[in-house]
Amino acid sequence: MRVLSSFSWVPLSLASSTPKTAAPYMQLWIGATNLRMDEKRGGKEPLAKEREGSVRFKPEVHQMQQLVTTGTSGGWENCWEQGLTPWDLGRPTPIILHLHQTGALPKGRALVPGCGSGYDVVAMACSERYVVGLDVSHTAIEKAIELSSSLPNSSYFTFLKADFFTWHPPELFDLIFDYTFFCAIKPEMRSKWACKVQEMLKPDGELLTLIFPISDHVGGPPYKVSVSDYEEALHPMGFKAVTIVDNELAIEARKGREKFGRWRRDTTQSLI
Ligand SMILES: C[S@@+](CC[C@H](N)C(=O)[O-])C[C@H]1O[C@@H](n2cnc3c(N)ncnc32)[C@H](O)[C@@H]1O
Secondary structure, eight states: OOOOSOBOSSOSOSGGGOOTTSOHHHHHHHHHHHHHHHHHTTTOOOOOEEETTTEEEOHHHHHHHHHHHHSOTTHHHHHHHTTOOTTOOSSOOHHHHHHHHTTOSOOEEEEEETOTTOHHHHHHOBTTEEEEEEESOHHHHHHHHHHHTTSTTGGGEEEEEOOTTTOOOSSOEEEEEEESSTTTSOGGGHHHHHHHHHHHEEEEEEEEEEEOOBSOOOSOSSOOBOHHHHHHHHGGGTEEEEEEEEOTTSOGGGTTSOEEEEEEEOOHHHHO
16 A cells, blocks of 8 residues: 655645746736735645545545535535635646647537635636636635636636536536546446536547546545556546647646546547
8 A cells, every 4th residue: 555645735835836928917926925824824734634544635625525525515614614625725726737838629619616715717718718716615616706807818718606417507517627526426426427428529529637646545536546457437428538648738736647638529429
């Protein structure tokens, strides 16, 4: 069993790997958010606490897990209300900024399920791509709206409070981007997740996943994931991996435990 010295959703330093090419409004927004996060923690990171044998969890992660797993359906909402959001980078995911800036993301309509504070929603939104950020937490959606409403691209995205598993979009999507949503749901929900992805994507649409945390820890969220966990869920829905690569742009604390996957529906069978 691999022993990790710490298990964290969030790196100690967020600012150091901010891409220099980020749009100016994005850099201002990132700085302001990080400052608030630092103030909330009194400028100190909580001490790590050993849990589940091989993995060390921060107390904040442990409290969040208690709320989500022992609470009723309002567990995520409680986390947001109490500011227990250890996964929150306080800025867009670097690889999403990179793919957006290099024109490597599908255009059209995009969905970010479990969008949290919505940084990735805003990062992808542009005149050629309308992005919907969905979260079951009312507080998360309020925060996302508050952080983003005055941004210049605000007419190219929207935030909705809805449950991914019961929501029916008015139109299908060209792109679904999943980061830390698959690992947040209970493993027994993964087939249903894949079913909803299949239902919400256009037949030629693309699913992008950041496969994290690749680990051997017990419990969650985040529940441990592997490429085969995604394959097991997605293959029955007709999805095949187009690319699976190590995410070289992962934040420092997640490097080596994160892969980037692009998935498309395999249409060859229907041509035979
Ligand atoms: C681990 S957080 C990740 C947030 C965001 N993707 C990020 O990386 O910062 C998981 C998010 O999924 C949301 N969530 C959990 N279950 C959900 C559901 N059934 N439908 C929509 N959102 C859900 C939670 O409220 C939470 O904001």
